[in-house]
Amino acid sequence: MEKILQVKDLRIQFNNGKENIQPIRGVYFHVNKGETLGIVGESGCGKSVTSLSVMGLLPQKTSEIVSGEILFNDRDLSRLTEREFRKLRGNEISMIFQEPMTSLNPVFTIGKQLSEPLRQHKKMSKSKIRETIIAVLKQVGLPRAEQIIDEYPHQLSGGMRQRVMISLALLCQPKLMIADEPTTALDVTIQAQILELLKNIKRKNDMSLILITHDLSVVAEMCDRVVVMYAGEVVEEAEVNELFDQPLHPYTQGLIQSLPSNNKRKSKLFSIQGQVPKPSEIKEGCVFANRCPFVFGKCLTETPPSFQKGKHISKCWLQDPEEMEVKRIGESSTVIS
Amino acid sequence: MENQVLLSVKNLKKYYEISQGMFKEKIVVRAVDDVNFTVMKGETFALVGESGCGKSTTGRAILRLTEPTDGEVIFNGTNLALLPYEKMRSLRKHMQMVFQDPYASLNPKKSIRQILMEPLKVHSKFDKKESLQKVISILQIVGLSEYHLDRYPHEFSGGQRQRIGIARAMILQPDFIIADEPVSALDVSVQSQVINLMLELQKEFGLTYLFISHDLSVIQHMTDRVAVMYLGKIVEIAKTEDLFNNPKHPYTQALLSAVPITHPKEKKERIILKGDVPSPANPPSGCTFHPRCPFAMEICKSELPDQARFEEGHTVNCHLYSQNKEEINYAISHS
Structure with missing residues (x-):
């Protein structure tokens, strides 16, 4: 399968004036053409920073890509200049942001904001631009598109604003769309509408989609493949069915088990003890070691490499072939079923 | 013990008026419109609905954090709506609230010691030494420890802050806690x-919760009875299991069908509602749900539906069930 985006050993460093911290440490993943990749993780795990780096939207003064490559159609994005990025952004790659309330400019009409990418990237006449915008607004299921184009964001509800954001991302028919928590700020009934819309659009326009979320049920609903991130690292990568049936990393297992629907009513929920370490607190060894129920000596001293089993990759010492042998002889209880 | 009524809310209303300028008629926003329900001692009662449906306002109006426009709130036999301010204040030691946003509900300038001492001071329940011991013991109960006492809220993570919020509500040993979306700002793990902590506290102290949330999976997990709200009105009340197995109101059915799946292989029939929630300043006539309802009839556009009662306290406000006997039977066999 053709890979549209490859991220290899990405390391990003932030400088806050006093010290350097690395919120992203060696992230690998790829997106195939036409698939939906989910990036899951809790707040602060670096999923948004990763996506911003793909878009070239990291703050220039305080952040730096230390090493690694971001290959989009075999072109390395991490070395592009701002000028070159402008040609790409909104044209071939586009992004939907989390907060539909704050990511639209309140002082411009919807039409004005939506015409910007077309004026930047396509040579079109004014009337053609208007036509295109109305067509896209209709495509995302907005009623009375001809009137909405002249309205301001405050006149629309949250769900409608998110539809406007999606149409903004769709205008130039991008090959890759990044949706950063597209439904977190919305109600369940509206969330169901928006997810349905994203599915249809993806199928129709033959795009690839990166869906960033902390919500495992959105992943189950939408994705083909999933990358699980924890504290700036990819800890597991698998096909969606495989991930839900046989999660290999203890963190993923904990996340899935702690969903209320996977526990008996009124019983004590399974929970992962402790909390995510801050980037400055991370020491050597496995990042999850301080919360892991299966932790053993090696976890505290050595960072685990990625172990691959078919298409299922996980970064945990328990998946080490040698380790598994030892465990099986030693204590059978720690071997994950 | 089980069937003792702790709180009953009767015809509770909260209207906000928006001035349109001199000589123009004011717009009345009916945030909470004629809400009735009772909460039994020791149970967890949930209010569920989408944003803007008035569930938080209901919670605040019960504690009189916003003054209700009309209606009665009877708590242990006293009508809270009529109490003078001072009396209400002293009664609040029996009823406390946990707020939604743990980042906004703790004063950043106060240390944890000050935050937790304040309710004890206000209600002057204990002397200084005793209070301190109380504070320490409550911190331990919610899973923090003594050395956190002199820290400030910004030094804690979201989950820890919510624990402090719960400790603050628990320290007066109330009988009744209103929890307004206590977990929706937190990460899954x-x-x-926090849910475990709330369940443990309930078991240990025999608390009664009014649990306000929009997250149906959490509600299904931890509540006994549920009231579904839409546009300031309660449309359905039922036991949690009953509601999830057999939702009767079309809105509840759509809401439950919109709950995301938990496994990629699970297939789900979705009832996708058209449009958005209408503005409460200008609600539709008749049944407020009729513009989005897939079963809307003529009568729905003009008349407000009455409450229809079913077995085990399951009540529904919908014309589908209130028209006449035959249709009730029809509706039951097809729901």
Whole structure:
């Protein structure tokens, strides 16, 4: 399968004036053409920073890509200049942001904001631009598109604003769309509408989609493949069915088990003890070691490499072939079923 | 013990008026419109609905954090709506609230010691030494420890802050806690810790919760009875299991069908509602749900539906069930 985006050993460093911290440490993943990749993780795990780096939207003064490559159609994005990025952004790659309330400019009409990418990237006449915008607004299921184009964001509800954001991302028919928590700020009934819309659009326009979320049920609903991130690292990568049936990393297992629907009513929920370490607190060894129920000596001293089993990759010492042998002889209880 | 009524809310209303300028008629926003329900001692009662449906306002109006426009709130036999301010204040030691946003509900300038001492001071329940011991013991109960006492809220993570919020509500040993979306601002792994804490506290102290949330999976997990709200009105009340197995109101059915799946292989029939929730300033006539309802009839556009009662306290406000006997039977066999 053709890979549209490859991220290899990405390391990003932030400088806050006093010290350097690395919120992203060696992230690998790829997106195939036409698939939906989910990036899951809790707040602060670096999923948004990763996506911003793909878009070239990291703050220039305080952040730096230390090493690694971001290959989009075999072109390395991490070395592009701002000028070159402008040609790409909104044209071939586009992004939907989390907060539909704050990511639209309140002082411009919807039409004005939506015409910007077309004026930047396509040579079109004014009337053609208007036509295109109305067509896209209709495509995302907005009623009375001809009137909405002249309205301001405050006149629309949250769900409608998110539809406007999606149409903004769709205008130039991008090959890759990044949706950063597209439904977190919305109600369940509206969330169901928006997810349905994203599915249809993806199928129709033959795009690839990166869906960033902390919500495992959105992943189950939408994705083909999933990358699980924890504290700036990819800890597991698998096909969606495989991930839900046989999660290999203890963190993923904990996340899935702690969903209320996977526990008996009124019983004590399974929970992962402790909390995510801050980037400055991370020491050597496995990042999850301080919360892991299966932790053993090696976890505290050595960072685990990625172990691959078919298409299922996980970064945990328990998946080490040698380790598994030892465990099986030693204590059978720690071997994950 | 089980069937003792702790709180009953009767015809509770909260209207906000928006001035349109001199000589123009004011717009009345009916945030909470004629809400009735009772909460039994020791149970967890949930209010569920989408944003803007008035569930938080209901919670605040019960505690009189916003003054209700009309209606009665009877708590242990006293009508709270009529009490003078001072009396109400002293009664609040029996009823406390946990707020939604743990980042906004703790004063950043106060240390944890000050935050937790304040309710004890206000209600002057204990002397200084005793209070301190109380504070320490409550911190331990919610899973923090003594050395956190002199820290400030910004030094804690979201989950820890919510624990402090719960400790603050628990320290007066109330009988009744209103929890307004206590876990919706938290990450999944922390969310389960806080839910566990709330369940443990309930078991240990025999608390009664009014649990306000929009997250149906959490509600299904931890509540006994549920009231579904839409546009300031309660449309359905039922036991949690009953509601999830057999939702009767079309809105509840759509809401439950919109709950995301938990496994990629699970297939789900979705009832996708058209449009958005209408503005409460200008609600539709008749049944407020009729513009989005897939079963809307003529009568729905003009008349407000009455309450229809079913077995085990399951009540529904919908014309589908209130028209006449035959249709009730029809509706039951097809729901």
